[in-house]
Amino acid sequence: MPMPGYVFRDGQPIPDADLKEQHHLGASSADLTRGSTSTGSAVNTPTSSATDGDHPTDSHALANADHDQKGAAQVNEHGTVKNLGWNEHPTEIPHLVGGLDNEELWTLIRRFNKQMYHVKATTAPLLGGLDLNIADEDEFSPDKLRANVERLYMTVIIGLMGFGKHIARLRSWREPRRTSAFAAVYAVAWILNLLIPTFLTTLVVLIVYPPSRPFLFPPAPLALINSSTGGVQSPKAGVLGSHDSATGAPEKHKGEAVEQEASNFVSGIGTIALSSATGKHEQGDPDSDPLNKSVPDPTRLAMAGADAKSSAQGGTPGEHHDKTKQPMEDAMWGKMRPVMHTIGDISDGWERFANALSPTAPFPKDKPRLILAAVVAPGLAVSLLTTSAMFMKMTTFGVGVAFFSDPLIWRGLDWLNRNYPNWQKLLEIRNTILKGVPTNAQLTITLLRIGEANKAPLPPPPSSDQPPPDKPKPLHGDDVALDASHEEIQAAIHEDPAEKEAAEVAAATAAGAEGKPKHRHGAHILGFFKGTTKTGVETKLGVDKVRAKVGSTHAKNHLGVLPKEDEMVPTGPVDFKGRYKGHKGWINISTAARIPCVSWSKAASDGTGGAVENTIDKHEKHVAFKVPVQDIQELKKVGGLGWKAKIVVGWATGKTVADGLEIVDKAGQTWKLTAIQDRDQLFNRLIAIGGQKWESW
Numbered sequence: 001m002p003m004p005g006y007v008f009r010d011g012q013p014i015p016d017a018d019l020k021e022q023h024h025l026g027a028s029s030a031d032l033t034r035g036s037t038s039t040g041s042a043v044n045t046p047t048s049s050a051t052d053g054d055h056p057t058d059s060h061a062l063a064n065a066d067h068d069q070k071g072a073a074q075v076n077e078h079g080t081v082k083n084l085g086w087n088e089h090p091t092e093i094p095h096l097v098g099g100l101d102n103e104e105l106w107t108l109i110r111r112f113n114k115q116m117y118h119v120k121a122t123t124a125p126l127l128g129g130l131d132l133n134i135a136d137e138d139e140f141s142p143d144k145l146r147a148n149v150e151r152l153y154m155t156v157i158i159g160l161m162g163f164g165k166h167i168a169r170l171r172s173w174r175e176p177r178r179t180s181a182f183a184a185v186y187a188v189a190w191i192l193n194l195l196i197p198t199f200l201t202t203l204v205v206l207i208v209y210p211p212s213r214p215f216l217f218p219p220a221p222l223a224l225i226n227s228s229t230g231g232v233q234s235p236k237a238g239v240l241g242s243h244d245s246a247t248g249a250p251e252k253h254k255g256e257a258v259e260q261e262a263s264n265f266v267s268g269i270g271t272i273a274l275s276s277a278t279g280k281h282e283q284g285d286p287d288s289d290p291l292n293k294s295v296p297d298p299t300r301l302a303m304a305g306a307d308a309k310s311s312a313q314g315g316t317p318g319e320h321h322d323k324t325k326q327p328m329e330d331a332m333w334g335k336m337r338p339v340m341h342t343i344g345d346i347s348d349g350w351e352r353f354a355n356a357l358s359p360t361a362p363f364p365k366d367k368p369r370l371i372l373a374a375v376v377a378p379g380l381a382v383s384l385l386t387t388s389a390m391f392m393k394m395t396t397f398g399v400g401v402a403f404f405s406d407p408l409i410w411r412g413l414d415w416l417n418r419n420y421p422n423w424q425k426l427l428e429i430r431n432t433i434l435k436g437v438p439t440n441a442q443l444t445i446t447l448l449r450i451g452e453a454n455k456a457p458l459p460p461p462p463s464s465d466q467p468p469p470d471k472p473k474p475l476h477g478d479d480v481a482l483d484a485s486h487e488e489i490q491a492a493i494h495e496d497p498a499e500k501e502a503a504e505v506a507a508a509t510a511a512g513a514e515g516k517p518k519h520r521h522g523a524h525i526l527g528f529f530k531g532t533t534k535t536g537v538e539t540k541l542g543v544d545k546v547r548a549k550v551g552s553t554h555a556k557n558h559l560g561v562l563p564k565e566d567e568m569v570p571t572g573p574v575d576f577k578g579r580y581k582g583h584k585g586w587i588n589i590s591t592a593a594r595i596p597c598v599s600w601s602k603a604a605s606d607g608t609g610g611a612v613e614n615t616i617d618k619h620e621k622h623v624a625f626k627v628p629v630q631d632i633q634e635l636k637k638v639g640g641l642g643w644k645a646k647i648v649v650g651w652a653t654g655k656t657v658a659d660g661l662e663i664v665d666k667a668g669q670t671w672k673l674t675a676i677q678d679r680d681q682l683f684n685r686l687i688a689i690g691g692q693k694w695e696s697w
Contacts, residue, residue, distance in 0.1 A: 063449035069098025099361030172230025223248030240493035556582030560675030
């Protein structure tokens with residue numbers, strides 16, 4: 001008799017069971033037959049492309065493959081779900097995934113949580129073999145725009161900053177041996193008319209042979225290099241607390257400093273970014289939130305300020321006098337969706353190239369690099385056989401054809417659109433030279449699926465309320481290829497004692513000044529409004545409790561959105577604290593039955609995901625609904641309060657709002673769970689367990 005559980009070892013899809021009664025446990029054995037017994041579907045290998053909508057993706061195949069390097073999440077020792085250190089200190093958590101450091105894994109998951117809001121299952125064929133692509137109809141919201149711009153900063157902008165500082169180091173001659181070697185090669189290539197072949201040869205070597213990269217471009221902390229002089233500088237944060245951030249600010253865990261920089265970068269951008277910085281995401285707002293409706297829209301402040309300035313200067317602001325105001329606003333916001341998609345596509349392309357050049361297990365290591373090198377190699381061959389005059393002739397010929405052949409070009413495009421409607425998709429780099437290479441989000445969901453395939457869900461990124469330490473990360477002069485002594489580098493990465501003493505004196509002086517009695521009318525007025533707002537928030541939430549008792553659905557969804565300290569208990573990986581229709585309870589993910597299910601009950605299970613009939617009878621008695629995981633069609637993160645109300649509540653109370661999750665099945669039935677303590681962790685488990693092919697919306 002097979003062991004209990006449903007682990008897709010052969011990479012097959014979850015059986016398409018037709019469970020008409022979602023609220024019951026019963027199902028026929030024929031409906032729950034394991035996918036491995038099916039004879040009509042082929043197994044996808046890690047290098048294949050999942051082109052049939054009923055088959056799993058390459059991501060599923062990789063998650064269920066037998067890996068050479070294994071971590072704790074890749075070993076299936078027991079029939080029940082393993083707790084690998086949820087809610088434990090990072091030092092007590094074992095190495096989770098082979099070939100990937102835990103800190104790097106948590107960085108991926110942390111950024112994945114910010115990027116994913118809403119996913120839908122799709123049956124459309126995947127040209128690139130990987131799911132979790134951004135849907136073409138992806139809805140726009142300022143909060144999504146914020147997430148995309150942050151990702152652009154963390155990938156493209158930081159990468160270009162690193163490239164620029166490498167150029168500054170070479171041009172500065174502060175590393176004379178390296179710069180002289182580059183200069184000598186350039187001079188010889190220029191004399192022999194081999195500049196382009198030399199450049200392309202170097203590019204091929206960098207692609208195919210990874211050890212050449214640190215040899216030609218030795219790494220150095222980004223904040224330690226002066227972009228103007230190429231020499232050593234003191235980081236803008238005063239101490240080198242992180243190696244991959246522009247400021248060098250201290251961080252508690254790897255990648256957090258860059259994420260904070262990205263957040264601050266977005267917060268400083270114009271009127272559109274004002275909407276993004278406030279977290280405006282109306283698609284995730286509750287259906288009815290009286291507190292949210294009573295709060296003014298802060299994104300109108302910029303427009304109101306412009307009107308006030310125009311009025312003070314004798315102008316006539318307002319829609320009655322300015323007939324261009326509303327059309328221009330509509331045009332600007334209408335264009336923000338393609339702008340958001342373009343930013344996302346740029347970041348996706350950058351991440352794919354990065355993951356092709358430096359693959360992360362379990363994705364193939366050599367194949368993507370060889371494909372990129374094969375693309376460059378013909379250019380190298382042509383450059384060896386082409387003189388500079390021939391190159392100029394071909395370039396000018398191409399310019400002429402593009403300029404004067406407009407009618408022919410449009411006729412050709414029209415023919416392609418008629419005969420091959422999706423030809424643009426086929427030519428995208430994700431479906432050609434980077435086919436099968438993941439973005440960071442696709443890499444993350446594959447890693448999450450690895451844990452679920454082995455009944456070892458990956459622990460969430462650690463967090464704490466303590467500030468990062470004000471001390472530099474360990475760094476030795478021998479580890480940095482700069483023309484600077486160990487003492488100079490140590491002086492740069494540590495905070496200047498004189499500046500530190502001056503800052504302490506200034507802080508002490510300010511503290512002494514605050515101790516003196518003086519009239520601070522502004523602070524008193526602000527405190528009054530804050531206290532009044534807090535009272536108003538508590539009053540509205542108190543009214544919701546009364547309305548919930550008499551049956552108001554919207555009021556029930558607001559219960560528990562501001563959890564008390566004694567209600568914050570460790571949850572996961574099997575049970576998650578949350579509410580359903582306003583009632584307190586637990587969300588359970590059971591993977592030990594013949595088919596994985598998610599359910600809500602007033603009682604918690606035994607925490608192991610064990611078989612329902614044997615171990616969690618108490619949980620089963622209070623089950624309100626049970627949904628098979630493979631029947632989930634849509635998952636959507638929703639806010640506990642509206643985005644405006646969140647700002648006010650966060651400012652007035654200083655508390656974190658507990659958000660919710662909507663689950664939609666294939667029949668269109670929706671279950672809304674609210675006040676979930678660890679909503680992101682629940683979301684990640686649900687999208688990683690099943691065999692759905694997801695699209696990001």
